[in-house]
Amino acid sequence: MRHLLAWTLAAAATLAAAPTAPGAATSHPRCPRLTAPWYGDARDRLQRVIDERGACAGPEGGTEGGTEGGTEGGTEGGTEGSTEDVPARPVAAFDWDNTITKNDVTDATLSWALRHDRILRPARWTDTSQWLTPAADRALTEACGTGVPEGAPLPTAAQPRCTDEILEIREHGTTMTGAPAFAGTWNHRRTVPQYAWVPQLFAGHTPAQLSAYARAARREALAAPVGATRTLGTHTVPAYVRYYDQQRDLVRTLQRAGFDVYIVSAGSEPITEVWSRGIGVDPAHTLAIRSVLDRHGRMTIRNEGCGGIPATRGEAIPYIDGKRCWLNQEVYGVQGAAAWRRQPWPQRPAIAGGDADTDVTFVGDATGAHLVVNRNKPELMCRAYDDADGRWLVTPMFLDPLPRRPDPYPCSTTAYTAPDGSGRPLLRDDGTVVPDQRDTAY
Structure with missing residues (x-):
């Protein structure tokens, strides 16, 4: 409780400080700098979050989030979960395929x-x-x-x-x-x-x-x-895969700034772990589909569950809301059904990034920056271009970017994937419909 109170006071002090204009970087002499080229003002805005939240910033740094709430996108059954664990270090979380690397x-x-x-x-x-x-x-x-x-x-x-x-x-x-x-x-x-x-x-x-x-x-x-x-x-x-230079630089800079960096992927965990080591992320920080092993140590057709769902033949994997569940459960210690729900600010990533609709929920949970690599996926791009909280950053793919989508994204009609698989209008936190959005970062 003392830790949570201290965090709240620190966050309040941060928010009370003079605001920085969106897109402008705030410099802190002890924080490492991003060096790779980024689209638009994305690098400056990411650097600002590093400077504000990183352990490198000293006693005022390392806080996750602020005092605001919000529940945009992908919530099921409420906005608050159990407050089991507040990490001592700020967290950043990223999808893998086509977010950190080009190709799957x-x-x-x-x-x-x-x-x-x-x-x-x-x-x-x-x-x-x-x-x-x-x-x-x-x-x-x-x-x-x-x-x-x-x-x-x-x-x-x-x-x-x-x-x-x-x-x-x-x-x-x-x-x-x-x-x-x-x-x-x-x-x-x-x-x-x-x-x-x-x-x-x-x-x-x-x-x-x-x-x-x-x-x-x-x-x-x-x-x-x-x-x-x-x-x-x-x-x-x-036939090829490449690590994105910008993402390698971002992960390295975040780690040097005192962030715990996690990968959360809908791929197979042993495969993702092999690749994540290439950017300095160890298996303990790599979350993906985890197969249940038989008594001989061989993989079975069942995978481990999340959020109170036991091991099944694929009913709960790190996919859309499942990525939130795995982060809540494995990183923040939230158990049971609460792991499917958005958590308070101290139990959410400061930075999260992805490229597809499968990433929209956990990327939307981030409290400092929602980083989106544009692959023309409607639910994610509607959230990003609507930019309801002013923290969404969109970049084209770093290699072979897609051309501009000619038609607006169907945010107001079918962009939201419902649990039954139907397409529905995408709603903001206040219940209003997100209007159709044009593609502008390509």
């Missing part, structure tokens, strides 16, 4: 595994996902065959039809003939079956084996030239 590292690992026969044949394809349809089961069985025993490697390198079906299901949630690959009921703000499916495809391997595949894929992807592609079956997929 889980997809790069799956590509490598398919080309090196590392997917083990399940007894039944329907075992790999509780939502897999009979059509998908038939397509996979026909394309991948039954010529190898259960648990043996599928010869995917020599079976392009098998590779095609796996990639089509992963990318589009359909079979090669266009039939739905997943059906049933799930909370669309807590999971998406085709994301949960990738760790399930690696069932039977140990985390160490999957890490080894990720390291091999990483070496290959970093060595490939920017823009390189490869053909798998009939699919053309990226």
